[in-house]
Amino acid sequence: MERYSLCVNEREYEFLANANETLLFVLRERLDLTGAKCGCLTGDCGACTVLIDGEAKKACLIQIRNAVGHKITTIEGLSENGTLHPIQKAFIYCGAIQCGFCTPGMILSAKALLDKNLSPTESEIRDAISGNLCRCTGYERIVEAILLSSKMLRGEDCDV
Amino acid sequence: MSKIVNGGAIGKSFPIDDAALKATGELSYVDDIKMPGMLHAKVLFSPVAHAKIKSIDTSAVKALPGVRAIVSYQNTPRVYYNSSGETIDVFKTECVFDDTVRFIGDKVAAVAADTAEIAARAIRLIRVEYEPLPVNIDPENGIKEDAYVIHTNGGLASGNLMETVSQSCGDTDRALRVSEFVFEDTFTVPAIHHGAIEPHASIAVFDATGKLTVITSSQDSFAVRINLSRIFSLPMSKVRVSVPAIGGAFGGKVDMITEPIAAALAMQCGKPVKLVYTRKEDMTSTRTRHAMKISLKMGFDAEGNILAEDMKVFCNAGAYASGTSNIVWAMCGKFFKVHKCKNLRFTGYPVITNTQPGGPMRGFGSPQVFFAQQRLMQKAANALGIEILEIQRKNLTLPDGIDYRFDLPHGNARVLDCLEKAAELIEYRTCLKEQKESKDKRFRIGVGIGVGAHGNGMYGIRTDITAMILKMNDDGSTVLFSGSHEMGNAAITLQKQMISQVLGIPMEKISAVAGDTETTPYQLGDYSSRGAFVSGKAAMMVALAMKEKLIGFAARYLNCELEKIVFKDGLFIAHELEKTNNTDAATIEDIVQYARHKEFTELICEVTQAPDAAVISYGAHIVKVSVDTETGHTVVLDYAAVHDVGKALNPLGVKGQIEGAIQMGLGYALSEEIQTDKNGKVLNPTLKKYHMLRANEMPKKIKIALIEKGEPSGPFGAKSIGECSVMPVAAAVSNAISNAVGCDFCDLPITSKKIQDAIKNI
Numbered sequence: 001m002e003r004y005s006l007c008v009n010e011r012e013y014e015f016l017a018n019a020n021e022t023l024l025f026v027l028r029e030r031l032d033l034t035g036a037k038c039g040c041l042t043g044d045c046g047a048c049t050v051l052i053d054g055e056a057k058k059a060c061l062i063q064i065r066n067a068v069g070h071k072i073t074t075i076e077g078l079s080e081n082g083t084l085h086p087i088q089k090a091f092i093y094c095g096a097i098q099c100g101f102c103t104p105g106m107i108l109s110a111k112a113l114l115d116k117n118l119s120p121t122e123s124e125i126r127d128a129i130s131g132n133l134c135r136c137t138g139y140e141r142i143v144e145a146i147l148l149s150s151k152m153l154r155g156e157d158c159d160v
Numbered sequence: 161m162s163k164i165v166n167g168g169a170i171g172k173s174f175p176i177d178d179a180a181l182k183a184t185g186e187l188s189y190v191d192d193i194k195m196p197g198m199l200h201a202k203v204l205f206s207p208v209a210h211a212k213i214k215s216i217d218t219s220a221v222k223a224l225p226g227v228r229a230i231v232s233y234q235n236t237p238r239v240y241y242n243s244s245g246e247t248i249d250v251f252k253t254e255c256v257f258d259d260t261v262r263f264i265g266d267k268v269a270a271v272a273a274d275t276a277e278i279a280a281r282a283i284r285l286i287r288v289e290y291e292p293l294p295v296n297i298d299p300e301n302g303i304k305e306d307a308y309v310i311h312t313n314g315g316l317a318s319g320n321l322m323e324t325v326s327q328s329c330g331d332t333d334r335a336l337r338v339s340e341f342v343f344e345d346t347f348t349v350p351a352i353h354h355g356a357i358e359p360h361a362s363i364a365v366f367d368a369t370g371k372l373t374v375i376t377s378s379q380d381s382f383a384v385r386i387n388l389s390r391i392f393s394l395p396m397s398k399v400r401v402s403v404p405a406i407g408g409a410f411g412g413k414v415d416m417i418t419e420p421i422a423a424a425l426a427m428q429c430g431k432p433v434k435l436v437y438t439r440k441e442d443m444t445s446t447r448t449r450h451a452m453k454i455s456l457k458m459g460f461d462a463e464g465n466i467l468a469e470d471m472k473v474f475c476n477a478g479a480y481a482s483g484t485s486n487i488v489w490a491m492c493g494k495f496f497k498v499h500k501c502k503n504l505r506f507t508g509y510p511v512i513t514n515t516q517p518g519g520p521m522r523g524f525g526s527p528q529v530f531f532a533q534q535r536l537m538q539k540a541a542n543a544l545g546i547e548i549l550e551i552q553r554k555n556l557t558l559p560d561g562i563d564y565r566f567d568l569p570h571g572n573a574r575v576l577d578c579l580e581k582a583a584e585l586i587e588y589r590t591c592l593k594e595q596k597e598s599k600d601k602r603f604r605i606g607v608g609i610g611v612g613a614h615g616n617g618m619y620g621i622r623t624d625i626t627a628m629i630l631k632m633n634d635d636g637s638t639v640l641f642s643g644s645h646e647m648g649n650a651a652i653t654l655q656k657q658m659i660s661q662v663l664g665i666p667m668e669k670i671s672a673v674a675g676d677t678e679t680t681p682y683q684l685g686d687y688s689s690r691g692a693f694v695s696g697k698a699a700m701m702v703a704l705a706m707k708e709k710l711i712g713f714a715a716r717y718l719n720c721e722l723e724k725i726v727f728k729d730g731l732f733i734a735h736e737l738e739k740t741n742n743t744d745a746a747t748i749e750d751i752v753q754y755a756r757h758k759e760f761t762e763l764i765c766e767v768t769q770a771p772d773a774a775v776i777s778y779g780a781h782i783v784k785v786s787v788d789t790e791t792g793h794t795v796v797l798d799y800a801a802v803h804d805v806g807k808a809l810n811p812l813g814v815k816g817q818i819e820g821a822i823q824m825g826l827g828y829a830l831s832e833e834i835q836t837d838k839n840g841k842v843l844n845p846t847l848k849k850y851h852m853l854r855a856n857e858m859p860k861k862i863k864i865a866l867i868e869k870g871e872p873s874g875p876f877g878a879k880s881i882g883e884c885s886v887m888p889v890a891a892a893v894s895n896a897i898s899n900a901v902g903c904d905f906c907d908l909p910i911t912s913k914k915i916q917d918a919i920k921n922i
Contacts, residue, residue, distance in 0.1 A: 028192075032194075033185075034188065034191075034192035035184070035185020035186075036185075037189070037191075037358070037407070038191060038359075038436070039357045039358065039359070039439065039847075040438075040439040040846070040847050041439065042439065042846055042848065044439075044846060044847035045357055045439070045847050047357050074185070075184060076185050084180070084183065088180075088183040088184065091179070091183050092175050092183055093175065094175075095173070095176075095815070097175065097176055097182045097183060098176060098648035098649065098650070098816055098820065099182075099406060099407050099408040099409075099647060100178070100179070100181075100182025100183075100187060100407065100648065101357040101358045102357050103183055104183075104185045107183065123856070125855075126855040126856040127855075127856050129855045130854040130855050130856045131854075133357060133847065133852055134357070134823075134855075135354075135355045135356055135408050135410065135820070135823070136408060136648050136816070137816055137819060137823075138816075138818075138820045138821070138822050138823035139819075139823065139855040139858055140815075140819040140858075140862055141812075141815075141816060141819070142855070143855065
């Protein structure tokens with residue numbers, strides 16, 4: 001076990017971990033941040049997606065030492081003082097959430113896109129979430145939610 | 161019974177009621193739960209397809225620090241069970257661990273240790289000696305006279321044949337003889353993975369009072385309790401099954417998979433034990449949709465009327481019974497539900513083999529039926545020179561249609577309405593024109609129709625009941641106690657809508673305790689499309705019972721005759737001419753307070769709902785594809801899905817079910833297949849190699865419409881959608897591709913390679 005420090009959701013965490021542990025394991029088992037889910041551990045399902053310096057990454061593929069020194073955002077860090085982020089609001093409003101297991105990763109992939117591109121096309125949205133599998137929704141409501149949240153983030157009047 | 165008031169919640173769109181918990185990551189799924197002293201388990205799976213275990217040596221494991229429990233057939237009860245639960249199927253072929261392994265991926269032993277890493281290391285130290293037995297993965301070989309019999313336990317009919325499923329109406333042989341045209345073909349469909357993003361997981365706790373609590377991601381908690389109680393010889397008062405959340409199920413979480421293993425380990429060491437399968441384990445050691453070979457013969461007259469249909473099915477049950485036999489019975493049932501034809505015969509052979517078991521999956525055998533049937537109809541239409549839409553119109557059952565096996569009505573069957581609406585949505589004539597015009601081009605357009613049907617619960621098959629309890633709070637809000645499991649289909653949301661509608665209580669003032677065998681009353685399980693028709697109706701009935709009760713108290717509170725009380729907009733109003741207690745109206749809160757403080761009564765109601773009809777849901781899908789004749793690549797350009805739902809209780813939820821089913825059905829049609837070698841070893845056990853459709857591979861356009869013409873026995877006229885929505889997909893897509901290319905595809909999935917090969921052979 002070695003001592004690590006990691007910046008997650010703008011908070012510094014100090015903890016002990018084995019060098020071969022993944023960021024996903026550390027988040028879930030060492031820091032009690034269980035929002036990132038284990039769906040496959042091979043980087044194929046996207047349920048463990050987190051933001052690393054604003055980029056959507058699969059936490060199951062990242063060794064803990066490679067996460068050190070970077071700014072990590074998980075789903076737990078998205079709402080502020082109990083107020084939901086517009087993407088979260090839009091996901092709820094549009095019915096983009098069914099079983100919810102892919103939702104945290106899906107929302108973070110959407111955030112990575114919208115932080116760079118506030119007016120994405122539908123096809124850009126579909127590409128941005130193509131690393132995230134969903135078995136419930138057929139992606140239709142999810143794409144609609146991301147389009148709606150882009151409007152909300154642009155400050156347009158939305159009935160949410 | 162009182163008249164149902166209009167509370168406004170029915171027919172309105174609601175997001176799933178736990179959406180905020182899911183959007184923030186606050187909801188704890190099984191794998192998110194930690195307990196003091198909790199151990200982690202790992203299972204040793206069989207590397208061989210069929211063998212007797214000669215010996216298991218665990219001495220090296222015992223020496224490994226951190227190992228707390230080791231279980232195998234040597235120290236667990238040899239009680240045979242059916243993983244689908246005793247109410248769903250009768251054949252008991254499986255033990256927690258057996259002295260024989262029957263497929264690659266069968267469970268051999270398991271270890272619980274302080275960490276998952278130690279448990280993983282430990283199972284690699286178990287030494288097992290296997291004595292090989294004959295291996296068979298082909299159902300047709302399995303029923304040959306000299307075939308090795310895989311199970312001697314379980315009550316199978318004969319050898320590896322579980323039973324012969326056979327039903328008919330009319331005189332199919334005669335009708336085929338007199339038909340002017342007879343078409344036949346054989347169709348094959350693969351085993352596929354349910355693909356819930358959450359793998360199977362459970363935590364078992366065996367406490368100092370001798371009570372076993374299993375926290376699990378199950379859609380059938382009461383059946384798990386029945387099985388665990390029997391296996392471990394515990395009274396049901398000492399077995400609790402609790403479902404905190406489910407990360408997708410689709411039938412894959414009907415069967416008991418991880419639960420008895422975690423339980424056996426916890427009972428051995430007295431510590432909480434968590435067992436979570438990896439994706440690979442989920443894809444190789446749980447359940448699949450059944451692989452089948454379907455032969456179908458159809459007789460027609462020259463006008464395109466179907467005179468006879470004769471379907472014969474070889475179903476690969478895999479190594480254990482699961483719900484297979486029931487699934488073949490269910491597919492048999494669907495065969496009699498869609499056409500006016502009076503001469504129908506179905507024969508099914510579910511056969512045990514040495515592959516991963518098949519089990520319940522969304523549609524319960526029926527997507528297979530409709531793929532074969534709808535494909536052969538298209539083939540017949542081409543040969544007869546009659547447009548398929550016309551053939552469909554001539555043959556689809558009507559609202560007064562009946563199942564000729566029993567002369568039982570289908571209910572308000574609106575399949576023809578679905579078809580017409582789908583044709584309108586996709587502009588069918590224009591699609592046909594595009595299909596014709598692209599005939600000599602590299603990118604060929606094809607349009608295909610698929611029709612399907614599904615049931616609403618288990619009426620007439622099993623004791624199908626859902627019981628519910630409703631309890632009023634002091635302030636007029638309420639708590640529902642429901643045995644339903646929230647799988648993501650907004651089942652609990654729908655139950656709240658029912659209560660809101662009947663009692664005029666706003667949705668946010670209704671909470672629910674659900675999915676727990678100890679705190680909720682019994683229900684059969686969340687399968688067989690029971691959600692709206694049975695459990696939804698149970699919620700409606702318990703709310704109606706509460707309304708009756710409230711009116712009784714309101715009459716005394718308002719000093720007014722019972723019959724004179726009007727309940728409107730959440731208020732009990734005494735008839736204007738009645739004498740009252742200073743006031744002429746009371747809120748639910750007033751009545752709850754009055755009942756408690758003046759009559760010392762807590763307001764609680766319970767009902768048991770049992771359906772009294774076997775009604776059928778229908779759907780028609782029409783799809784337009786483009787096929788690249790050079791690469792064989794298929795793109796779905798346009799998609800129309802129309803469903804006969806009786807009444808859309810939650811239109812947003814209904815749409816979500818249909819869109820999700822289209823993703824699942826497209827995978828079935830185009831890309832999904834659990835590939836195995838000759839010993840049944842899964843060759844593609846990752847989500848990289850097993851191709852489920854991603855967001856950028858879905859159709860550009862999905863158009864959905866609902867036929868809402870009411871089902872008299874359904875709650876507010878509603879019937880099921882979840883399973884029905886997947887039925888027509890593969891049928892429609894396979895017809896579209898066949899029409900585009902000019903070949904008959906009879907083998908799912910229709911991959912680019914198969915299309916290229918077919919084009920080469922034209």
